[in-house]
Amino acid sequence: MTTGTTTGTTGRRGQLDGWTNPLRDARDKRLPRIAGPSSLVIFGVTGDLSRKKLMPAVYDLANRGLLPPGFSLVGFGRRKWTAADFGQVVLDAVKAGARTPWRQEVWDRLAEGFRFVQGTFDDDEAFDRLNDTIDELDRERGTGGNAAFYLSIPPSDFPVVCKQLARSGLSAQNDSGENGHQWRRVVIEKPFGHDLDSAIELNEIVNDVFPEESVFRIDHYLGKETVQNILALRFANQLFEPIWNSHYVDHVQITMAEDIGLGGRAGYYDGIGAARDVIQNHLLQLLAFIALEEPTSFSARRLRAEKIKVLNATRLVYPLEETTARGQYTGGWQGGELVRGLKEEEGYDPNSKTETYAAITYEVATRRWAGVPFYLRTGKRLGRRVTEIAVVFKRAPHLPFDATMTEELGQNAFVIRVQPDEGVTMRFGSKVPGSQMEVRDVTMDFGYGTAFTESSPEAYERLILDVLLGEPSLFPVNEEVERSWEILDPVIEHWATLPEGPDPYAAGSWGPVSADQMLARTGRHWRRP
Structure with missing residues (x-):
């Protein structure tokens, strides 16, 4: 084994002028895991969970430097909101529930990626607009077309939303894009059914649209x-x-x-x-x-x-x-x-x-x-x-x-x-x-x-980050x-x-x-x- 002194500039993965430090390579768990280019779409954006947990968690992740610069947050709901109206709702939620200190520069960067799509779950045109919005974010903010759909809604609404995601092409994975593999994931809140039969039925509905490796069932504990x-x-x-x-x-x-x-x-x-x-x-x-x-x-x-x-x-x-x-x-x-x-x-x-x-x-x-x-x-x-x-x-x-x-x-x-x-x-x-x-x-x-x-x-900080990273360990x-x-x-x-x-x-x-x-x-x- 050769040893000696080196000089030069340190790279992202502990590389020093082409030399890799064996104690600090790409697998070094001390390095933070930062999500890649992506968007998070929240259905049920006006609910308590979204306001009290999800929106503050997104800000806290951004404040900790764990979201990419082009990260985008999209709300979907019946309210006739503009992107600015949605931003105000997120702002109020963050100031009321964020764990980390307020930093204006973090907020300004995060708010640039806010979008809102107005519509109901049975509205085909609304989901087509959502698809256009995901494509727009890819072009303007470099999200790579990657999107996670957070279903913060009652289980009774899962079938119609999953059907719309499939019909509009929003659930489609794409391996042939310019940026390589494009992923689409779905996040489901409990309850996962009310008994065994309903759980099997619910799983079949979701898996008809998303493969199991793209399904993230949230148990916040x-x-x-x-x-x-x-x-x-x-x-x-x-x-x-x-x-x-x-x-x-x-x-x-x-x-x-x-x-x-x-x-x-x-x-x-x-x-x-x-x-x-x-x-x-x-x-x-x-x-x-x-x-x-x-x-x-x-x-x-x-x-x-x-x-x-x-x-x-x-x-x-x-x-x-x-x-x-x-x-x-x-x-x-x-x-x-x-x-x-x-x-x-x-x-x-x-x-x-x-x-x-x-x-x-x-x-x-x-x-x-x-x-x-x-x-x-x-x-x-x-x-x-x-x-x-x-x-x-x-x-x-x-x-x-x-x-x-x-x-x-x-x-x-x-x-x-x-x-x-x-x-x-x-x-x-x-x-x-x-x-x-x-x-x-x-x-x-x-x-x-x-x-x-x-x-x-x-808990929601860790789980949202794991969804964006595609890390399924903590999801049943x-x-x-x-x-x-x-x-x-x-x-x-x-x-x-x-x-x-x-x-x-x-x-x-x-x-x-x-x-x-x-x-x-x-x-x-x-x-x-």
Whole structure:
């Protein structure tokens, strides 16, 4: 190997006068991934998701230098807006929700690529104008004709929009253009159907227009830093993996709790419920990350293969009347405020049996996890807003202490806090200072906000960038979606046969009594986050 000093100008990929630094080549992950020439088209541009999440995320990506100079944002909607009107809407959304500081020069450059196409989903001429707009952006801003279509719309509108994208030629991939391969991608928000049959039908509708590798199903939880950190914690450290199995783990609790009620969403939520809304997608994906085996690489294909193995091995624990629970919140005091119960919410059917709390017991039938229950729960109007994964370990097989020395000692736990206080907590026993041997629980805490100087990107920043890059690792594929419905549908069907409705629970509590009984039958209890 030849060594020596060199002089010259450093190139983009660590090249120095033709010499490539082996420690800083094109695969160096320290280099930022910048999206190539492209446009993002948002359907449902006037909705809450667009205003609160998508538009601020686009600005934050631009502010971080991760979008190309010619990047363009196109809105599609019924409003009779000009491009300037659309720009004002984006501006208001960015100033209200952006994570990064305001920089006028970034905004001015980004705003040059704003366009708005007025029309309805059944308007052929509107989609033809959209096609012309994509072509215009290619000529004027060098987008290469590349476009991602973000369907921030109800699933009932997917068929007509997909049909229009196909009819107008907007979905067509082109390998013969001057700029090489021209891609078209579609982004779909949950819910991915309401049961297995509807999910299969929805997948067929989308795949008739876009090949599966061009379909990006958004589960925003998978874009959170703490969820991605599960893989780093497990596989970059020797500390955890040896005890990450049924020999040491007693059970796993995965919780997504919200302290808000339904409010204006009551009419939309009726008939969907907590299990369909959260467990089928978010929580089963978190279960897969916790339980998967080490992939041979972190490529999308390898990671998905391991997740699918876990989902295929996931089973319900029976009987369902003892291993599941559901509830509806009633009025009460929460955070010093008197709040209404579900049946008093505007637009809600007082006779509805739709649950706002759901808890389900699963098991993963593999050698690693045999006999370990996974308890998944979610609910509205609970004690606080929190999402966490708690891996609770078995008690030590022998304690050489008098009973009074350890009477306050609980089980060791490894807790991943997904939101809002992102980080990791470990709970273990330690001696209390003093002359006597007394052991109590203590915690060791890691927080993203204190350990790193850079704030964590919002989930939608990461996911939108991955769409533009064509990086599919964090997006569930058909098989994952359909398998998730397969292992949830029996619970929904069982609840539908029960003569009584969901059990009531007071706003501000941690759910119905039946959920506590669900764990108490096996001598366990829910954590209070």
